[in-house]
Amino acid sequence: MSTTPADDLVRTAELMEAAGGYAVRLLEGLAERPAARAPVRPEPRPLPLAGAGTSAAMAEFAARWEPGFAASAGPRYLGFVTGGSTPASVVGDWLTGVLDQNPTSGLDSTAPDLERETVAWLRELFGLPAGQQGAFVSGATMSNATGLAIGREWLGEQRGVSVADEGVAALGPVRVLSGSAHSSIGKALALLGLGRSALRKVDVLPGREAVDVSRLAEALAELDGAPAIVVANAGTVNTGDFDDLAAIAALRERFPFWLHVDAAFGAFAALSPGHAHLVAALGAADSICADLHKWLNVPYDSAVQFTHRRDLQARVFQNHAAYLGPLGEEPDPVHLTPENSRRLRALAAWFTLAAYGREGHAEIVGRDLALAARLGERIAAMPGYRLLAPVRLNVVCFTLSGDPARVDEVARAITASGEAFLTTTVYDGVPALRAAFSNWRTTEADVERVAAVLEKVSA
Numbered sequence: 275m276s277t278t279p280a281d282d283l284v285r286t287a288e289l290m291e292a293a294g295g296y297a298v299r300l301l302e303g304l305a306e307r308p309a310a311r312a313p314v315r316p317e318p319r320p321l322p323l324a325g326a327g328t329s330a331a332m333a334e335f336a337a338r339w340e341p342g343f344a345a346s347a348g349p350r351y352l353g354f355v356t357g358g359s360t361p362a363s364v365v366g367d368w369l370t371g372v373l374d375q376n377p378t379s380g381l382d383s384t385a386p387d388l389e390r391e392t393v394a395w396l397r398e399l400f401g402l403p404a405g406q407q408g409a410f411v412s413g414a415t416m417s418n419a420t421g422l423a424i425g426r427e428w429l430g431e432q433r434g435v436s437v438a439d440e441g442v443a444a445l446g447p448v449r450v451l452s453g454s455a456h457s458s459i460g461k462a463l464a465l466l467g468l469g470r471s472a473l474r475k476v477d478v479l480p481g482r483e484a485v486d487v488s489r490l491a492e493a494l495a496e497l498d499g500a501p502a503i504v505v506a507n508a509g510t511v512n513t514g515d516f517d518d519l520a521a522i523a524a525l526r527e528r529f530p531f532w533l534h535v536d537a538a539f540g541a542f543a544a545l546s547p548g549h550a551h552l553v554a555a556l557g558a559a560d561s562i563c564a565d566l567h568k569w570l571n572v573p574y575d576s577a578v579q580f581t582h583r584r585d586l587q588a589r590v591f592q593n594h595a596a597y598l599g600p601l602g603e604e605p606d607p608v609h610l611t612p613e614n615s616r617r618l619r620a621l622a623a624w625f626t627l628a629a630y631g632r633e634g635h636a637e638i639v640g641r642d643l644a645l646a647a648r649l650g651e652r653i654a655a656m657p658g659y660r661l662l663a664p665v666r667l668n669v670v671c672f673t674l675s676g677d678p679a680r681v682d683e684v685a686r687a688i689t690a691s692g693e694a695f696l697t698t699t700v701y702d703g704v705p706a707l708r709a710a711f712s713n714w715r716t717t718e719a720d721v722e723r724v725a726a727v728l729e730k731v732s733a
Contacts, residue, residue: 275324276323276324276325277324277325277326277327277328277330278325281327282327282328285328289328289329292329292332293332296332296336297364300340301364304345304347304348304349304715305348305349305715307345307348308344308345308692309344309345309348309350309351309352309689309692309693309694309695310344310345310346310351310353310689310692310695311342311343311344311689311692312686312689312690313342314342316338316339316342344695346695347359347713347715348713348715349713349715349716349717349720350693350694350695350716350720350723350724351694351695351713352694352695352696352709352710352711352724353695353696353697353710354697354710355511355538355539355565355568355569355668355669355710355712356567356568356710356712356713357567357568357569357570357571357572357712357713357714358571358713358714358715359571359572359573359622360571360572360626360629360630360714361629362625362626362628362629362630363570363571363572363573363622363623363625363626364573364622365625366572366621366622366623366624366625366626367572367573367621367622369621369625370617370618370619370621370622371617373618373621374617375617375618376615376616376617376618377389377410377607377616377617377618377619377620378606378607378608378613378614378615378616379598379606379607379608380606381598381599385618386606386607388618388620388621388624389409389410389607389618389619389620391624392410392620392623392624392627393407393408393409393410393578393620395624395627396408396564396566396578396623396627397580398632399544399545399627399632399635400537400541400542400544400553400556400564401544401550401553401554401556401557402556402557402562402580403557403582405582406557406562406580406581406582407580407581407582407584408578408579408580408581409578409579409587409607409610409611410576410577410578410607410611410616410619410620411577411578411579411611411612411613412575412576412577412613412616412619413565413567413574413575413576413577414456414458414536414538414563414565414568414577415458415461415462416577416579416611416612417538417563417564417565417577417578417579418456418458418459418462418534418536418563418579419458419461419462419465419466419612420561420579420587420591420611420612421534421560421561421562421563421579421581422450422459422462422463422466422468422503422505422534422561423466423590423591424532424560424561424581424583424586424587424590425503425532425534425560425561426442426445426448426466426468426503426590427586427587427589427590428501428532428560428583428586429445429448429501429502429503429532430444430445431586432501432530433445433446433501436589437590438589438590441467442466442467442468447472448468448469448472448502448503449472449474449497449500449502449503450463450468450472450473450474450502450503450504450505451473451474451476451490451493451494451502451503451504451505451531452473452474452475452476452485452504452505452506452507453475453476453477453478453483453484453485453486453490453506453507453517454478454483454484454485454507454510454512454515455473455475455505455507455536456507456510456511456536456538458536459473459505459536460473473505474493476489476490476493477489481663482515482663483507483510483512483513483515483663484507484510484515484516484517484518485506485507485517485518485522487517487518487521487522487525490504490522490525491525491528491529494525494528494529494531495529497529499529499530500530501530501531501532502529502530502531502532503531503532503534504522504525504531504532504533504534505534505535505536506519506522506533506534506535506536506559507535507536507537507540508535508536508537508540508541508543508552508553508556509536509537509538509539509540509541509543509667511669511699511708512663512669512671512699512701512706512708513662513663513664513666513669513671513701514540514665514666514667514668514669515663515666516540516543516552516553516666516667519535519552519553519554519555519556519558519559520554520555520558523555523558523559532560532561533558533559533560533561534559534560534561534562534563535556535559535561535562535563536563537553537556537562537563537564538563538564538565538568538577539565539568539569539668539710539712540552540553540667541553541556541562541564542568542569542570542635542639543639543667544556545632545635545636545639545640546636546639546640546643548643549643549667552667559580560581560582560583561579561580561581561583562579562580562581563577563579564577564578564579564580565577566578566623568712569638569639569642569668569712570623570626570635571626571638571712571713571714572622572623572626573622575619576619576620576622576623579611584605584610587610588601588605588609588610591609591610591611591612592605592609593608593609593614638714641716641717642668642711642712642713642716643667643668643711645711645716645717645718645720645721646665646667646668646669646670646709646710646711647665648718648721649665649670649709649711649721649724649725650664650665650670650672652721652722652725652728653670653672653725653728656725656728656729656732657675658674658675658676658728658729658732658733659672659673659674659675659728659732660672660673660674660675662701662702662704662706663701668710668711668712669708669709669710669711670708670709670710670711671699671701671706671707671708672706672707672708673701673704673705673706673707674732678704678705678706679705681698681705681706681707682698682705684707684731684732685697685698685707687731688727688728688731691727691730691731693723693724693726693727694709694723694724694727696708696709709724
C-alpha cells in the first residue's frame, strides 16, 4: 500500500525528531568526515511507483547517497571559496523550509520586510552608505549578473535608450574593462546579450592581480567619451587581491563609466581592522556583489547585490502584472531581481546575524585570516612547495617547487586522503593549488592536518 503525504502528516513530530537526530549525527561527525570524495555514482533506480514514506526515503538516502557527499561544510574543505553553516543559520534554513514563504511579494506576509531588515544589517556590516539598496539573489554569479544588468540600463540611459524596453540591439557596442575579472563576469555578459567579447582585460600591476589604474585610465581615454562598464575586484579568487577602489572611483571625474565591484567574499574584509581599508571605498560603487554562503557561513544558496540606482534596477526587473499591484516607491523583490518566486533566503542570514552579531562574525573572519597566514608560513617552509603570491587575505596560492605539472596529481592525492580538499588553478601561467579559508569551524589544528597531508603527498 502506497504512503501519501497525508499519512506522513500524522507522524510529523516523529519524522521531524528522526530527521533532527540524523542531522545532529551528521553535524557531529563533520569534522572527521572525508573533506571530499572522488565521485562514484550509485546505480540509478527507476522512479518508485508506490510511495514508501519519509522514513523509508530517509533510510534509502542514508544508504545510497549520503556516504558519497563531501564535507563541504567542514573545517578542511578549502576548495573554491566555501563557507559552512553556523548553528543559527542551519536553524534559520530549516525554518525557511517549514514556513515556505515566497518573499517576492508583500501582499500576504512580512517576509519581504524581514529581507529588508537583513539587507540593512548587511549594509551596516559592510560599512556601506544608506543609498546602497540591496536584494537577495542565489549567489555571486547572479549578483554579478544583476549588477551588470543595471549597468547595462545605465549605458542605455547615457545613450538615450531603454535597453529594458528596446532590447540590447538598441545599445550598440559595449566595452567592459577589468583587470582580473572572475569567470562569472563573462557568463553574465553572455546572458545579458552584451557578449563575452565585450570584456577587455586591462593590465595588472607587476606580480599582482590588481588592475593598474593608470592603464585603466588609458583604456577609458581610448573610448573617446563613450560610456563603459568597469568591473573592479575586492578579493580575487586566486590570491585574494584587491583593486584600488578609491582610485578607480576617482576616474569617474574624467570618464563616464558604471563601476561594478565584485566583492563576493572580499566585502567581509570590512570586519578586519587590518584589512578594512581595502574596502573603505566600496560604497562608491554603482553596483556591488556580496556572496553570503561564503564568509557569512549560511547554507546555499544566498547572496546579495547592492546598487544606488534602485530606479534603474526596477526598470530592468519590474514584473508587469495586475495581480502584483503597482510598483510603488519601495518595490517588492519581485521587481528587483530575475526571479518571480524563490525561497526566503534571508532567514538563514537573519538568524546568524541576530545570533552572533557583528562581533561574532568578525571573530570568524579574523580567525580565518590568521589561519590562512599560518598555512602560508607552513608552506613557505616546505621544500616541496613555493608560494606564488603573498597571503593578502584568506587565500593561499602555491605550487610545487620541482614540477608544477604535477599539481593535478597532488590535488587528487589530497582528495583521496580525505584530510582536505583544495582546488587547482593557473596563476600567471603556472599550475597551482589554492586553499581558501572561510569556514567558521576551521582551527589551527586543522591547518596542521592540512600541512601534514601536503608534506606527505609532495614526496
